[in-house]
Amino acid sequence: MKNRTSTTARLGSLASIALVASVGLAACSSGSGGGGSTDSTSAGDVGVTLIVKTTTNPFFVAMEDGAKAAAEKAGVNLTLAAGKEDGDEDTQIQAIENAISKGDKGILITPNGPSVVDAIQKARDAGLYVIALDTPPDPADAVDITFATNNFAAGESIGTWTAAQLNGKKATIALLDLFDDKVVSVDYNRDQGFLTGMGIDTADDQKNGDEAATGSYSGGEYEIVGNEATNGAEDGGRTAMETLLSKNSDINVVYTINEPAAYGAYQALQAAGKEKDVLLVSIDGGCAGVKNVEEGIIGATAQQYPVKMAELGVEAIAKLATDGTAPETTKGLDFFDTGSALVTDTPVDGLDSITSADASKICWGE
CATH class of the missing domain: 3.40.50.2300 (Response regulator)
Structure with a gap:
């Protein structure tokens, strides 16, 4: 589920949808x-x-x-x-x-x-x-x-944002994925979209964890500390973050599959005294996650x-x-795209985004 057109074009607005049923039941x-x-x-x-x-x-x-x-x-x-x-x-x-x-x-x-x-x-x-x-x-x-x-595009947006925020600094990356015992497209599309947004060669873009552990991203050098499964849950995010911090305490970029995992990761970072040193990004855009952006816990999220x-x-x-x-599917895609928007209070020139204040009014699409 990818669309290789530019991130800005893909995130310019929410999908325009006309599928209203008129049903006399x-x-x-x-x-x-x-x-x-x-x-x-x-x-x-x-x-x-x-x-x-x-x-x-x-x-x-x-x-x-x-x-x-x-x-x-x-x-x-x-x-x-x-x-x-x-x-x-x-x-x-x-x-x-x-x-x-x-x-x-x-x-x-x-x-x-x-x-x-x-x-x-x-x-x-x-x-x-x-x-x-x-x-x-x-x-x-x-x-x-x-x-x-478009989960790949959502991941790409937070990856592009992260690369811009680093401003050339080395990226020491923790990848907090969904599963390690099964393969689902939402897992690899978000992860691989994020790395693509960072400017990192993903090797097989339908497989997590096979990219080079070190190399160059769009702004400088990177090191991937590892991929850990979270099961999309807060406790899983906390445990995954603890595991990766034990491998490398210099982590300064944390990608998470969703916002419950992101908050769990934040708890582990906070316990280690590292919460102010890390760019933490995620995907969901729920009301709690948007509040985490407002509070500075999550730097950017992609709202679904x-x-x-x-x-x-x-x-x-x-x-x-x-x-x-x-x-019918969205033109040019093999699925119907219900839209996404990058949410951050630290915008990047040339990358479309909305503020946490605006996102809070439409969290979950209500």
């Missing part, structure tokens, strides 16, 4: 889901199941809220399901099976890993329309369409819009059910 209320559980309503003629990675991350809670609002508006019978934790594929597979059994029209899913692909194919074979949100599966065409941030992803997904399946119109 009976009104309904939507269920609320918790980790590893499902909830459904009884009203409505069109069934849609939203399956998120976990409800311990506010990103996915916001996604559920967006889906519930869209389902109520469209008269869709919405079921919510979630993994017990990031990477929990078994619970997601069971939720897919349940959607097939209920005769749902479609599924919205943020895949927790490659094992869900066979279950997705089973759903499509049964006639369900499957939309990936935020995280495309591998292969990408395992679903009918993906609604997501999960509410928009979920709303558009529900609307697309409702429209498909009523008039047969399927959603």
